Amino acid sequence: MVRVVSVRFLLLALGWCLMLWMPASFAHEGHTHTPVNMKSALELALKTADDYTRAAPPFAAEPLAASWRGLPQSAASLVENGIGYYRVQVVNTATAELLLLKITLDGDIATAELEPLGADN
Structure with missing residues (x-):
């Protein structure tokens, strides 16, 4: 029993x-659960900039200007390779701005900031 x-x-x-x-x-x-590598982080940053032209990013009330669409691969560069994340910047010379993204190894955008191009960038 x-x-x-x-x-x-x-x-x-x-x-x-x-x-x-x-x-x-x-x-x-x-x-996919494969970790993001440097190359895919750069590609994701360009795709994110493109996506932010269609829907407002978390840091703005309106979408980014259309000039953020279709930026060349040379517009994205690695700023920091941290533990568990990449910090990538995407430069748009047409607007004189850069998009700074913190991308986790899962492919999530942890932070996104839009900054003017300046002497310290």
Whole structure:
């Protein structure tokens, strides 16, 4: 009797675990968990600048100017290779501004700041 109850309990517990775990696994379909490297961080920074022309970035009420779209790869450069993140800047000479992004190794944009080009950049 005790063995039957414990087997039923284990099967029930396994069923609950699967019900809770399965939706999360389907939600990640097509999502990669490979860490971001320097090259992909630069590409992500350019894509983020492009995306910010369509929807307002977290630091502004309006989207960025259209001149941020399609910037060349040379516009993005690595500023810092920190532990767990890359700090990348994207320079737009047309607006005399730079977009400074902190990109985590997961590919998330941790911070984004827009600064004027100056002597210290």
